[in-house]
Amino acid sequence: MSELRKQYLRALNQYFENGSGGSRHPAATLGTVLHEIEPEEIVLLHEQSVNMLAATAEPEEALRYYRLSFVFLMELLAHYRYEFRHVHNNEQVLEELRNQLFKTHHSFQTVAHKYENVLQHLDSGIVLFDSEGFVSFVNVTMARFLGMPRKALLGLDLPGLASHSGLSRSFRRLVVKLHREMFLYRLRYHEVIDENGRHFLITATYGEELDGDILISVKDVTEFKKIEQSAYQNDKLAMLGKIAAAIAHEIRNPLTSIRGFIQLLRPHLAQLGKDEYARIVIDEIDRANDIIYEFLNSSKPSTPNKKKIVVGDLLKEVTLLFESEAILKGCDIELDPVDPAMTICVDVKQMKQALLNIVKNSLDAVGGSDRTERGMIRISAHQQGAKAMISVQDNGTGMDFHTQSKLFDPFFTTKMEGTGLGLAVCYRIIKNHGGNIQVDSEVGDGTRFKITMPLC
Template structure:
């Protein structure tokens, strides 16, 4: 039996090397030796041989060997049967059977390759754990998500995956969390956020249809989340509009009347030495009116009255407005050279409001913390395709991801006396101009606002 096993292994190896051109070899070299062997023993011999050959090859190559071995075994058993039965035109029938097997095997390979190619290039990462808990398949995108070669993942179980030194610490902690909630507690869906703020939807599929296997799929839904947040932002702004309209209607008119009566009483209050009371009341009424005005602007800024304006002049004017305040707060405002030919179509008043909001926030952030270096706000602008990009960057304390995600929400503020409406208004103004605004920031690394506007 040992000699037969060696002969079988040699024949199978040669078949793999020569392909279908050597498919008659097993029948001729093994025919005599197999005449006294039961078919079940031949199948067992085949399994032992293919296991020996694939033990030291890559997973993709092992899969190819298993496919070819099916053709080898079918041809061998067909020839083995003909050895014990008299069949007219045996050689012709055997050749026809062989051709049929080759065609069937080719079709199987084509279909298998097609579906494997689909899995490899899906828009979501896929990882398959077999019934014993080991990874048996990883597609291209999953390897890219994890940042490690796919080959190094095959054969790992969840414990080995979670302790792999090739994965970042964040991914290892995430895998432990997902294992607990999706594998142990059988939760089918989880949404996770990585260290860069990207959103992923993780889905686990298990059941009888997978014969005990577990399929994990991961899809990057960051762009969908941005769309969702944008819609949510618009809903909140619409709600804010209704509130603002109600406040303006119910409060503004009475405040105007009160202010008028206080002014009428001012001479009498001055006569009795109480003019300071009148001044305080008028200031408080004006402050309330200013808050109402911000509400109205945040709900629906007026349609932009666009006109052509040289961008370098506009930014120079804004810088000039903050020059003295910046000096008092120990900060420099640097305006990079901007081409005089760069012209944009904007509502000058609204665009100044946006720039003033952003620069004021930068100044307050810089002056609000103790620092060794001098504060710096740098303003740049450049043309990019059919758009102009304005960047306002500071070296302040920066923001974490949670703060950035809520920065343009109405009423969200990190200031003790802020209303949380300035950036919400700025967001709506830029949208009304057909542009968009985004922020990039890291704690301790400063903040950069990027405003993109269409050119005239």
């Protein structure tokens, strides 16, 4: 039997090398021996031989071996095992059988290639780990996510993938986390964020239908997260509006009364040497009123009373309002030249409030940074298609990704005495004008606010 196995291996290997047209001669070399072998033994011998050849081949080459081996076996059995005694022209029947077999095989390959192309070009990354934990299939999208060629991924296990030199450091950490949570704990769903802020939804499929294999799919859901965040932001602002409308009148009226009575009592407190107490109480009442005012503005700014204004004039006025404060904080605030023909239609009061809040945040970031270089805030504007793009850039402390993602959320603040409403008000004002606001920042590299507004 060992001699037969050697012959079978040689014939099969020759067939793989010569392709589908070279099966007649390899099969003929086995003819004298196969007549003494039962069909079940031939199938077993064939399976053992294919596995031996595939074990030493590359994954893609091994897949080709398995596909071709089916044709080899069927043609071999058709030629040398079955006898057509009742047919006068055995050669014609065998030729028809052979042609039909190749036609069926071609159809199988066409369908297989079609579905493989679908898998390769899905917008989700697909990787299949076999029962021993090695990558047996990976599509183009997954290779693009990982930044590695497909051939380099095939045959790797997760530890090998995590230690591969071609994988970025951030993805190495993600692979280690994936191994722990999805392979060890058998979690089906997991969401991760890479170093660039992209959101990925990872799904693992286990089960008997995969014969012990594990199918991992990865989908970039960054755009969906942005839509979700936008809807969440609008919901929070709507809720904030209801809260503000409900509490504003209930609190401002008693505060006004308290402030009036403190003013009346202030001379008496001054006689007792307690005038400082009255001043503190009045200051705190005024601060509470300011917070309530911000509540009212953040709930829903009044309908914009739009009029045409030159962008350069608006930015110049905002710059002048902060010049003195910038000097006190050791900061320079500069306005780049702006095209005098660039105009926008806005509610000047509301738009000025939004810009003042943004510049004030930049001034706080620059003034609060411990650095030797002088603080700088640069305001500029240029036309971008049918929109005006206004930029406020500083060289302050900057922000990490977590802070940026919550920057326009009501009540979120990084300041000790902040209310977390200033930028929420900006967001609502700009959105009500049909504009958009974005922020780009890195820790230690400053921040840039970008506002786009439709031109008149």
